[in-house]
Amino acid sequence: MQSKSKDDAVVFSYDGDSRAELKIKEWEVGMFQDELAGSQSIRIRRRPPTGPPLHYVGPFEFRLQNKGNTRNILEEILWNKDEEISQLKDGKPIYKLKKELEYASPVKDFIGALKASYACTGLPALISEVKKSSPSREVLRKDFDLVQVVQAYEEGGAACLSVLTDTKYFQGSFENMEAINRAGVKCPLLCKEFIIDAWQIYYARTKGADAVLLIAAVLPDLDIEYMIEICKSLGMATLVEVCKIINSVAVYSLVSSEYSNLRYLFW
């Protein structure tokens, strides 16, 4: 319906069409999230922008914002992750996951292992990465014998292991994490994932993770705080990946939630 507002502007309203109104609301909430992300310097869009509902004007129809393309590989990974998780969640809702926690392997002390290693060697503790492939370097090692690799890391003095669990882009998996635990590895395990939903943290614990990684460029502060609390309740550690550009070089640091003064250069 077309009507006139007080200032004489033409206003289109969707008389009785509550679905359209709902869509507008969803879009407004999305806009708010974008603003929030902007205010916290988050440049990664967690979901593809679908834009407002279609507007019909006479024979024309238009959208203010079209379904966008990803701006970079991180966005592409996250948009895929979003779909992947919603399917996994359908198959295993959180109440089922919580029951499975009872059968998870006991949590190992991630931060304790880093500190113990430093106390023993006087050198920065090492978190060794279990990564078969990555989008930028492709397959890093063709004959990837998981157990052999992690045992070599442990013998070589690694304090903890960082295990890639994303399959599509890194050829990792949660099965790898389970296999590492079954192999009797003592190093605590960091789940190196793209965490965007608290469900993933519970899932990681059921698969034997002792710590999870949160990415500051992706998650608003409140999500990070909330997820840290979940990790604490599960006895897990949290590392937050923060990237700063210093003199045109990307410097990554990991900040532990437990000890804000504990920083480890990782890459």
Ligand SMILES: O=P(O)(O)OC[C@@H](O)[C@@H](O)c1c[nH]c2ccccc12
């Ligand atoms: O492409 P490279 O140089 O192998 O690096 C990937 C690196 O960004 C990746 O290991 C990574 C960084 N932060 C993460 C968080 C989750 C999963 C993976 C990552």
